[in-house]
Amino acid sequence: MSADSHPTLPPVRLHSDAELARDALGAPLFARAVRLARWAGPDTRVGVGGELATAQLPEAAAVLGLDTDDADSPGYASQAWRVAVDTGLVDVTEPEEDGADGAEGDEERFGTAAPGEDLALVTGGAPGDVLDLWLAALDTVLADAAVPDLDDLVDALDAGGEIDFDRLDWNPGREADFLDGVLANLYLLTVTEGGAADEPVPLPVLAASMVVPDDMGEPTDAVLEQVSDAMMRLDDQFRQLEPIGLVEFRPVDEELMAEADGTPEPEHASTGRGEDGEDGRPVADDEDVSRYGMVRLTPLGLYGIRARMLEAGVDAPAVGELAEKGADALLDAVSFYSENAAQAEIEQWLAGREQPAAAAELLAAARGDDEGGPLRRLRCQQALAPAGPEAEPAVRSVLDDPELGGLARVWLAERGVSDVPAPDPEMVFWLTVDTIAAQLAADGETEELPLLMETLTAHHAGFFEQVWRVEHPATAYVLEAMGRLHPDRKAAKEARKAAFKARSRRPA
Structure with a gap:
């Protein structure tokens, strides 16, 4: 793979x-x-x-x-x-x-x-022993699934009864790579937040993912014919993969194949492109798209495909595998997870630890002026959100820390603590830059970000006259983003001027 x-x-x-x-x-x-x-x-x-x-x-x-x-x-x-x-x-x-x-x-x-x-x-044996045996069985089944069916082999026989591989147009490595690619795409659709999850994926979507170029708008007739051919190959292959427990599969409707003389017309089923598939999922036209085949990876299938990916050197993380690692490894990893996945991983990490020690370790790991620092601090704040009073001493200990003091004040204020010292203006501006940098790193330029920018800057007169002086590695980057996204045109213009000043003061 x-x-x-x-x-x-x-x-x-x-x-x-x-x-x-x-x-x-x-x-x-x-x-x-x-x-x-x-x-x-x-x-x-x-x-x-x-x-x-x-x-x-x-x-x-x-x-x-x-x-x-x-x-x-x-x-x-x-x-x-x-x-x-x-x-x-x-x-x-x-x-x-x-x-x-x-x-x-x-x-x-x-x-x-x-x-x-x-x-x-x-x-x-242990469960792991059984799973090793099953993975070996999966290798056999995948190898078999990549072999042409009997009808194709018969058609490729020459006069002497030998298989003419040129006529068969079968390359074992190419076929294995094709099937691996399909399963990788199915895995990605399943694990991506907002993707298929536990829902079955229509066969046309998988076929199109292997055939239709990413930069193609409306697929040509020739490409749609390739999609149909790929669908039929996948129909045969998934029939073979279902008995080993890798997938749950609803085959292409036999009546549909008969109606189309053995090959379904691709225009009846969406390939998940363009208007039909903004989210990568198909939209049925005149016929129920499920007639063209539906497939989903089983929990065992997810395990199996991930195991093959890991063997091939693909970074395919699993929720919970960081539970025994340090807070630095946790925050570095979940910085690139979706919010829900990060929360699930954080909860498992916290489950086996005492709150005071866990809070102190998280705060220490959140420090740093590197590019990943803002997002680490955002995930640290997320990790500390469910912590109770036991974590308060660790949080209070960083009130004077220039990188963590703002985070600590937010955490204490959310719990109604009354004796929290007010931050100085420099810390307020630093925290604003850090917060926006973290949001940009986590989700990019979302629709909600302009409102956050407006909220963070509304309470500070002369905000852009001062913020460009903040000693934060992302100051210029954040100000440039504010110049593009701030909903107030005057503020956006001020942000662009401040970004220029911030760039000018930093060494090349």
Whole structure:
């Protein structure tokens, strides 16, 4: 899975390992693999690649409780056996080479199989052991899903019965990268605040995310045809991924495919672009968009895709993983989280600590005149918001601190403390700059920011005549933003003049 697409992702809320392990054991394909591993024994025969002998597939299907009259049952049994072998749930001994032990050269040879050592982990291992086995199974299923379907393989046979890979136009690496990219986009849609969350994502949206260029306005007919082709590939692939517990999937409506002679017309379903998808979600036109397929990652799927991303070097944080780290690591990390995600992470960090010590550690970590300082202090203020009276001594201890004194006064005032010393003008101006810098860093130039600017400057006559002198690394940057965003035109003009002065006084 590529680490280049989304180098830093929003934090994901994962279920506990115990819950995820139960989900893994309940995934139909994994459960079948476990059952076949327990069934394997001295009479089990395997081929050269460790595959189950064809003659034993009906028995394996019966062991799995599959309908032996169903033509698909042997294929399901074969797939479950392959997962069992690849995960180490089954150990196979492949057949010996021709001529060994005096065997007849024309005689078909078989190897043997037995339950593997890892099978004991299913019932006797820790949840993490079960999840490791499931991840190995997922690798097998993803590899299978990237292989062309049987009809495509048959169409690509040459006169000699060999597969013509040029005609098939199949590149294993390219197909694997495509599927990884789709799953990465689905993960991003799920974990991004305001995105899909627990809602299913329409297949056209995922297909378009892989096909339609970001800078394209209205997709061309040729691009829409590529989206349709990608949808059909994904329909087949998600059907294969659902049994391992990665996704919940509603396939493309069979009647819809029949109506379109096997390929749904892309213009009927929005790709989530332009007017239809300001939030990246589709809008149905004449037909229910769900007919084009809907997919969502399960909690186990979120865990699995994140694990693959971490292995590829992608920064894919999870809420709660900072609970044992120091306040400096906490504030640095949550500075880039959404407010809700930051709050969830902070709550878990605070849960295992005494309030006085936690408050002191947070305040110490919030100091700094670096570029990230304002946002660290904003998150520190957020972290201290639920603290009770036990934190008051730590907060009072920084009242004279030039960087934290304003924060401390706000915290004490919100709790109705009466003996809080008034801040000097220099601290007021510094806190104003720091607050706006933090908001810009957290959310950018939002619609609410001009009102905040107006509120912070309204109570100070001659604000812009004084603020440009504030010794804060973001003074000029904040004043330039105020010059663009302040709702009062006269104040905005004064802010631009003050920004010029602030730039002039700072060394190049």
